[in-house]
Amino acid sequence: MDATKSLRAIAREVLGRDDIACLIGYEQGSYGFRVQPCVLTDPDQADRLIFSPLCVHNLTNYLTLEQIGPLSKTDIGTGKIAVVVKGCDSRTIAVLCAENGIKREDVYVIGVHSPGVVDLKKLEKRFPNAVAPAEVSLEGDTFTITCEGSTTTVPRSELVNAKCLRCKTNVPVGCDVMVEGPVHSMSDEFADVAELEGRSLAERSGFWHEHLSRCIRCYACRNTCPLCYCSECILDKLRPQFVRRSVDYPENFLFHAARAFHLAGRCVECGECERVCPQDIPLMALNRKLAKDVKELFDFEAGIDPAQKALFVSFRPEDPDEGIL
Amino acid sequence: METQLLKKERLKDFLKALGGVRLIAPVAGGAKTQFCEVADIDAAEFDLDDYTATTKKVMFPQNETMFAFRSIDGGVAVEETAVPAKTVVFGIRPCDARSFVTLDPLFTKDFDDPYYRQRREATVLIGHACQEPTNRCFCPSVGGSPSSTEGLDVLLTDIGESYFVQIVTERGKEALGGAGSLLSPATEADQQQKQAADAQSAAKIRRSVNLKKMHEILPKAFALPEWKELGSKCIGCGICTYNCPTCHCFDIQDEGTPYQGRRLRVWDACMFPEFTVHASGENPRHDRSERLRNRMMHKFSYFPRNLGFISCVGCGRCIELCPVNEDLIQILTTVRDLCNE
Numbered sequence: 113m114d115a116t117k118s119l120r121a122i123a124r125e126v127l128g129r130d131d132i133a134c135l136i137g138y139e140q141g142s143y144g145f146r147v148q149p150c151v152l153t154d155p156d157q158a159d160r161l162i163f164s165p166l167c168v169h170n171l172t173n174y175l176t177l178e179q180i181g182p183l184s185k186t187d188i189g190t191g192k193i194a195v196v197v198k199g200c201d202s203r204t205i206a207v208l209c210a211e212n213g214i215k216r217e218d219v220y221v222i223g224v225h226s227p228g229v230v231d232l233k234k235l236e237k238r239f240p241n242a243v244a245p246a247e248v249s250l251e252g253d254t255f256t257i258t259c260e261g262s263t264t265t266v267p268r269s270e271l272v273n274a275k276c277l278r279c280k281t282n283v284p285v286g287c288d289v290m291v292e293g294p295v296h297s298m299s300d301e302f303a304d305v306a307e308l309e310g311r312s313l314a315e316r317s318g319f320w321h322e323h324l325s326r327c328i329r330c331y332a333c334r335n336t337c338p339l340c341y342c343s344e345c346i347l348d349k350l351r352p353q354f355v356r357r358s359v360d361y362p363e364n365f366l367f368h369a370a371r372a373f374h375l376a377g378r379c380v381e382c383g384e385c386e387r388v389c390p391q392d393i394p395l396m397a398l399n400r401k402l403a404k405d406v407k408e409l410f411d412f413e414a415g416i417d418p419a420q421k422a423l424f425v426s427f428r429p430e431d432p433d434e435g436i437l
Numbered sequence: 438m439e440t441q442l443l444k445k446e447r448l449k450d451f452l453k454a455l456g457g458v459r460l461i462a463p464v465a466g467g468a469k470t471q472f473c474e475v476a477d478i479d480a481a482e483f484d485l486d487d488y489t490a491t492t493k494k495v496m497f498p499q500n501e502t503m504f505a506f507r508s509i510d511g512g513v514a515v516e517e518t519a520v521p522a523k524t525v526v527f528g529i530r531p532c533d534a535r536s537f538v539t540l541d542p543l544f545t546k547d548f549d550d551p552y553y554r555q556r557r558e559a560t561v562l563i564g565h566a567c568q569e570p571t572n573r574c575f576c577p578s579v580g581g582s583p584s585s586t587e588g589l590d591v592l593l594t595d596i597g598e599s600y601f602v603q604i605v606t607e608r609g610k611e612a613l614g615g616a617g618s619l620l621s622p623a624t625e626a627d628q629q630q631k632q633a634a635d636a637q638s639a640a641k642i643r644r645s646v647n648l649k650k651m652h653e654i655l656p657k658a659f660a661l662p663e664w665k666e667l668g669s670k671c672i673g674c675g676i677c678t679y680n681c682p683t684c685h686c687f688d689i690q691d692e693g694t695p696y697q698g699r700r701l702r703v704w705d706a707c708m709f710p711e712f713t714v715h716a717s718g719e720n721p722r723h724d725r726s727e728r729l730r731n732r733m734m735h736k737f738s739y740f741p742r743n744l745g746f747i748s749c750v751g752c753g754r755c756i757e758l759c760p761v762n763e764d765l766i767q768i769l770t771t772v773r774d775l776c777n778e
Contacts, residue, residue: 141764142756142762142764142767143572143573143764144572146762146764147762148761148762148763149670149761150670151669169760169761173672177672178724179669179725180669181666181669182662182665182666182669184724236572240569240571240572241641243572243643243644322467322468326467326468326469326471328499328679328680330675330676330679330680331674331675331709332672332674332675332676332758332760335672335674335760336674336761348711356690357688357690357692357703358500358692358701358703359499359500359703359704360500384760388674388676388758388760390489390676390679390680390758391469392468392469394468
């Protein structure tokens with residue numbers, strides 16, 4: 113609740129400034145546990161904002177879109193876009209700036225020390241009947257869930273999003289203003305990736321065949337990814353057509369492999385692709401494998417430092433050059 | 438309507454007794470329940486409580502080969518698509534069955550679509566009444582109910598130890614011909630149990646939307662500036678349309694080489710920018726909010742005006758799955774309020 117209060121105070125001040133065009137934040141959703149992104153333009157709207165473990169979205173996705181809330185990029189003109197970010201989300205801004213996707217001076221970054229967000233699928237499975245607005249808070253190792261008139265506590269580990277269990281730091285990087293809260297730091301040894309790597313080629317092939325065959329190519333993963341922002345996606349091209357429109361395992365594999373490779377050294381592991389997948393495809397397994405390789409081969413972690421260059425335009429003299437012909 | 442009783446433990450025998458047909462049912466296993474062909478009824482684990490698996494693909498597959506072609510000496514050989522085999526869909530929910538009622542005139546009225554029609558004619562729908570509607574269901578608002586028989590040939594309702602079997606159509610009666618010995622007549626007490634089960638399910642539905650005159654309100658609301666805000670959260674993916682049982686837009690593509698290939702029909706979605714882009718490069722539905730408005734208009738205004746009913750069955754999948762909580766109930770309610778209706 114305190115984060116919400118601080119956030120509203122900041123928003124009121126920020127939205128009153130002449131150089132700010134709008135603010136992208138979270139507000140109460142339409143039912144149950146749902147929270148939705150919102151775009152505010154007036155200080156009087158600040159009290160719509162909320163922040164809780166239900167704020168799962170990575171709002172930086174909107175920064176690269178042509179239309180942001182009621183405003184188009186033309187309406188925004190020279191004004192800055194203020195955006196609320198969690199630790200993982202803030203890394204997206206670092207990557208976007210490093211590759212000139214956005215200009216840092218065009219955004220105003222409001223960081224929040226997030227104690228962790230829920231895994232919505234798990235939460236809604238456990239509390240399936242939430243229709244009236246439900247609330248979730250997280251203190252220490254316990255979620256407090258108020259839903260349909262009753263309050264329940266659940267251990268953090270049971271409902272928290274998997275990405276939060278390996279979050280190296282929940283302190284957002286490169287922010288203009290911060291809503292502070294408890295700081296945490298966990299180690300990430302890529303145990304999940306190692307498990308998959310440990311399987312035989314046939315097993316891995318079977319694993320992906322099973323999962324990717326289910327893909328219906330709704331492109332929710334691509335569109336929800338803040339780092340998939342090409343003005344024309346290679347998948348949509350017809351001349352030449354790189355990926356066929358038929359929806360089957362080979363084409364689905366091509367789609368997901370192409371997307372994963374394009375995110376190598378860029379993915380900040382916000383987990384949005386996997387969260388939104390209507391077919392429950394473990395997409396983060398692909399991104400995590402690439403993150404591990406990038407870490408091991410180049411000692412690089414995307415977006416961890418706002419001053420860092422993009423991986424593929426950086427070169428260090430001590431690089432062993434093993435990957436170059 | 439004829440009513441019968443089927444002992445629950447005889448369900449698999451019942452399905453086997455339907456004879457040499459292709460059986461499609463919600464099968465558990467793997468990471469997600471899917472409606473798929475059941476090769477071995479004994480081995481299959483049916484998941485009748487799953488509310489996410491879509492059934493649209495049964496009549497309107499995501500990939501449909503319209504014909505295959507290959508060049509031969511002196512011309513082209515064209516291979517037509519085979520006529521679909523006789524099929525029984527078991528375990529479909531009432532809202533999904535109603536979706537075919539909305540699709541029928543579309544695929545058969547102005548233009549006879551042989552692919553859809555032949556499949557529809559070859560398929561018997563055996564429904565399973567919803568016992569546990571979800572927190573996103575709103576079928577009563579669109580004229581449905583968790584126990585609706587509309588579009589179904591047979592409906593099974595769980596009444597404890599047995600299924601209450603409603604034989605809705607002649608087709609259903611015919612399909613159940615071989616299973617007659619497994620059915621027993623329903624008694625007055627069974628009837629009462631069935632009514633109680635229906636009432637219990639209906640009471641669990643708590644979301645609703647007022648659609649009165651919506652087909653007239655929406656055209657008036659077309660130019661409202663608020664659409665920009667209503668549609669601004671949308672990220673432009675196809676999750677709502679691809680999971681919608683009534684969305685039916687498609688694209689036609691040729692795949693292969695000039696010498697050998699196939700003409701294919703695949704799902705398409707009005708939420709993709711490419712859907713309306715012209716050869717000139719101009720896109721009349723430039724913004725995401727314009728595309729979202731079109732989706733609302735299509736379902737709740739164009740469809741009622743052209744065909745007399747709305748094109749939504751209240752399954753709520755678009756609401757549940759939307760990555761950013763674009764909620765058609767919220768959108769339509771806001772539009773109504775803005776128009777003071």
